Amino acid sequence: MNNFRFNVRTDVRFGKGSISALPELVEKYGGKNVLLVYGGGSIRKNGIYDSIKELLSDKKVYELSGIEPNPDIEKVREGAAICKENKIDCVLAVGGGSVIDSSKVIAAAANYDGDAWTLVENSSEIGRVLPVIAVLTMAATGSEMNKNAVISDKKNNKKLGTSSLDFIPYAAICDPEYLYSLPPVQTAAGTADIMSHVFEQYFRKDTGAYISDSIAEAILKTCIKYCPVALKDPKNYEARANLMWASTLALNSLISCGKAGAWSAHPIEHELSAFYDVTHGVGLAIVTPSWMRYVMNEENVKQFSAYGRNVWGISEPDDKKCAAMAIDKTQQFFKDCGIPTTLSEIGIDDTKIDIMAEAAVKNNNLDSAFVPLKKEDVAAILRNCL
Amino acid sequence: MNNFRFNVRTDVRFGKGSISALPELVEKYGGKNVLLVYGGGSIRKNGIYDSIKELLSDKKVYELSGIEPNPDIEKVREGAAICKENKIDCVLAVGGGSVIDSSKVIAAAANYDGDAWTLVENSSEIGRVLPVIAVLTMAATGSEMNKNAVISDKKNNKKLGTSSLDFIPYAAICDPEYLYSLPPVQTAAGTADIMSHVFEQYFRKDTGAYISDSIAEAILKTCIKYCPVALKDPKNYEARANLMWASTLALNSLISCGKAGAWSAHPIEHELSAFYDVTHGVGLAIVTPSWMRYVMNEENVKQFSAYGRNVWGISEPDDKKCAAMAIDKTQQFFKDCGIPTTLSEIGIDDTKIDIMAEAAVKNNNLDSAFVPLKKEDVAAILRNCL
Numbered sequence: 196m197n198n199f200r201f202n203v204r205t206d207v208r209f210g211k212g213s214i215s216a217l218p219e220l221v222e223k224y225g226g227k228n229v230l231l232v233y234g235g236g237s238i239r240k241n242g243i244y245d246s247i248k249e250l251l252s253d254k255k256v257y258e259l260s261g262i263e264p265n266p267d268i269e270k271v272r273e274g275a276a277i278c279k280e281n282k283i284d285c286v287l288a289v290g291g292g293s294v295i296d297s298s299k300v301i302a303a304a305a306n307y308d309g310d311a312w313t314l315v316e317n318s319s320e321i322g323r324v325l326p327v328i329a330v331l332t333m334a335a336t337g338s339e340m341n342k343n344a345v346i347s348d349k350k351n352n353k354k355l356g357t358s359s360l361d362f363i364p365y366a367a368i369c370d371p372e373y374l375y376s377l378p379p380v381q382t383a384a385g386t387a388d389i390m391s392h393v394f395e396q397y398f399r400k401d402t403g404a405y406i407s408d409s410i411a412e413a414i415l416k417t418c419i420k421y422c423p424v425a426l427k428d429p430k431n432y433e434a435r436a437n438l439m440w441a442s443t444l445a446l447n448s449l450i451s452c453g454k455a456g457a458w459s460a461h462p463i464e465h466e467l468s469a470f471y472d473v474t475h476g477v478g479l480a481i482v483t484p485s486w487m488r489y490v491m492n493e494e495n496v497k498q499f500s501a502y503g504r505n506v507w508g509i510s511e512p513d514d515k516k517c518a519a520m521a522i523d524k525t526q527q528f529f530k531d532c533g534i535p536t537t538l539s540e541i542g543i544d545d546t547k548i549d550i551m552a553e554a555a556v557k558n559n560n561l562d563s564a565f566v567p568l569k570k571e572d573v574a575a576i577l578r579n580c581l
Numbered sequence: 582m583n584n585f586r587f588n589v590r591t592d593v594r595f596g597k598g599s600i601s602a603l604p605e606l607v608e609k610y611g612g613k614n615v616l617l618v619y620g621g622g623s624i625r626k627n628g629i630y631d632s633i634k635e636l637l638s639d640k641k642v643y644e645l646s647g648i649e650p651n652p653d654i655e656k657v658r659e660g661a662a663i664c665k666e667n668k669i670d671c672v673l674a675v676g677g678g679s680v681i682d683s684s685k686v687i688a689a690a691a692n693y694d695g696d697a698w699t700l701v702e703n704s705s706e707i708g709r710v711l712p713v714i715a716v717l718t719m720a721a722t723g724s725e726m727n728k729n730a731v732i733s734d735k736k737n738n739k740k741l742g743t744s745s746l747d748f749i750p751y752a753a754i755c756d757p758e759y760l761y762s763l764p765p766v767q768t769a770a771g772t773a774d775i776m777s778h779v780f781e782q783y784f785r786k787d788t789g790a791y792i793s794d795s796i797a798e799a800i801l802k803t804c805i806k807y808c809p810v811a812l813k814d815p816k817n818y819e820a821r822a823n824l825m826w827a828s829t830l831a832l833n834s835l836i837s838c839g840k841a842g843a844w845s846a847h848p849i850e851h852e853l854s855a856f857y858d859v860t861h862g863v864g865l866a867i868v869t870p871s872w873m874r875y876v877m878n879e880e881n882v883k884q885f886s887a888y889g890r891n892v893w894g895i896s897e898p899d900d901k902k903c904a905a906m907a908i909d910k911t912q913q914f915f916k917d918c919g920i921p922t923t924l925s926e927i928g929i930d931d932t933k934i935d936i937m938a939e940a941a942v943k944n945n946n947l948d949s950a951f952v953p954l955k956k957e958d959v960a961a962i963l964r965n966c967l
Contacts, residue, residue, distance in 0.1 A: 210584025
């Protein structure tokens with residue numbers, strides 16, 4: 196087991212009605228001037244916007260709306276400007292990963308003299324960061340309890356991750372009932388994102404971190420058990436609650452304790468999103484099984500068969516067969532959840548595969564991935580998705 | 582899934598050599614005047630004491646040694662007096678649960694005018710608490726990352742738990758190599774303690790917190806896999822590391838997320854320790870299977886059979902049989918680890934069973950346990966251990 200640091204300060208308030216803790220949390224971690232960041236109009240329709248405004252009626256609340264999926268640096272610049280002009284004390288992110296990620300970089304850019312994109316390209320430039328408080332309305336990215344942010348520069352076909360311990364939200368309000376109104380594709384794509392986060396940390400060089408791997412398996416089993424329930428019965432509280440907490444635990448560094456190595460499917464998917472604005476979780480569901488099949492080899496086959504046995508309950512004793520069955524089951528699961536499983540289905544052909552492969556290798560450290568990937572490998576993985 | 586709050590600030594530095602982070606941590610969370618709290622002489626023999634003194638050579642380090650298992654309030658009073666006299670900035674606990682628990686109450690008593698025992702009996706009296714930094718030398722109680730402290734008043738045969746969010750250590754240094762020199766009985770008893778913490782949270786009213794239960798199972802499997810390895814090969818790093826991290830995760834509130842209810846085996850064992858000064862983990866290993874057999878019923882049998890299937894891999898389809906097998910396996914496991922499994926083996930007869938049963942019920946809220954327990958029930962559970 197590798198050495199590790201685990202340090203996650205987020206004060207999580209989980210469960211129905213937990214929004215009532217908002218005034219206490221803003222008082223404790225924030226201050227008088229709040230920047231409320233959100234996406235489209237959904238929080239206005241479902242009442243979350245109104246209850247927040249009412250709960251914070253004694254604060255001065257500024258607003259930045261219109262954060263889109265694969266959030267763009269332009270909105271971050273806009274948010275940073277509001278912070279600078281109005282002496283904002285904390286950023287209140289109400290939404291999913293796009294909103295929370297944007298809020299983190301806004302909170303850093305608020306205290307930065309240069310251009311916000313520099314903070315995305317070079318995390319060492321991140322200085323003092325305003326406190327971020329998250330109100331979660333999606334179960335997917337885990338951004339509510341981690342140090343990561345992924346921001347796009349759409350004008351230049353770029354999508355990059357940046358991170359800082361100071362990005363970790365001070366508090367997060369997670370109400371599973373907020374997920375009731377999600378369209379099925381978002382529930383499914385969100386689950387694919389959660390599962391992919393687990394895969395990225397689970398399929399790493401085996402360092403004997405058995406406990407982390409077993410917890411990873413617990414999270415995967417949770418996704419597999421409850422995503423179909425939530426799709427069939429969107430207001431099933433137990434399903435929504437388990438998925439919501441799974442999304443947080445999948446990427447708050449818990450399951451990477453004792454393990455190391457760069458990610459694989461996410462870097463590849465990031466290029467799909469950068470070039471085609473694909474829904475992140477959909478891109479992951481397409482890329483993941485293809486990546487698994489491509490990298491599975493003599494050396495790591497036991498990790499894939501362990502995945503098959505411990506997560507899918509496959510009893511096949513032959514490691515290779517068991518591993519292949521596990522990958523097929525993964526792909527079939529995404530399909531059964533209604534997610535496209537090929538690039539053709541979402542209208543992507545091979546035109547840009549080589550450019551995307553080149554960008555994936557250039558923008559990421561795929562040399563230190565589970566199985567190191569070169570440009571040709573990424574291109575092959577993407578071609579196998581067509 | 583019940584509503585919950587998860588808020589664990591501890592900055593964990595895990596792995597071999599992590600003691601090197603101590604100066605940084607004391608600087609960040611503590612200050613100039615440090616109270617070093619430890620137990621017997623073991624940290625002087627194994628070099629930990631010397632390396633700490635060297636690492637903190639620019640601080641003023643006061644000392645309180647001689648903390649014993651089932652730590653007594655007398656030493657807490659002594660520590661609090663040192664803090665008050667010397668304007669201590671932080672308490673550095675070097676040891677296992679007894680040392681860390683004592684340090685927490687010392688850190689609170691340092692700012693309290695009344696007697697320290699009042700803080701144990703009435704946690705609402707706890708005010709400002711000095712920062713506690715833990716250097717862990719045992720894998721058992723999880724105190725390094727939680728809000729709990731258990732203190733005894735041996736003169737009066739009392740052992741009580743108290744807790745405060747402000748007790749949560751600011752930082753914890755966990756070096757698995759520090760466990761290499763533990764005697765086998767402490768490795769085994771520590772594992773029984775970890776497993777018992779999991780049982781206390783796993784066997785609660787089923788609220789649909791599947792993810793928490795699955796993580797609990799992951800921790801139990803880790804204990805079952807690695808305790809025998811550590812007993813056979815005390816310097817097996819992988820085994821020590823997995824057990825050490827299991828001990829932290831078993832009681833940092835992670836696996837109780839979404840679940841509620843009072844504990845059962847611990848309250849009963851606390852009376853054994855209070856009346857006979859039994860090693861806590863040994864007492865738990867004796868009490869736990871007896872408690873499981875006593876409380877298993879039609880209503881909860883499926884939770885015990887799930888335990889059997891998911892943790893022990895028992896394939897027996899009949900729930901009752903599977904549950905009984907799982908309990909037998911639990912007891913056999915403790916026995917195989919070299920822990921006594923009856924009270925007679927540790928020289929305890931039935932003389933004080935009724936007094937202990939009465940105290941257990943009086944000192945705890947056993948009405949809201951997994952299966953509510955009255956005095957007669959506790960006495961029967963203890964008699965079945967003779």
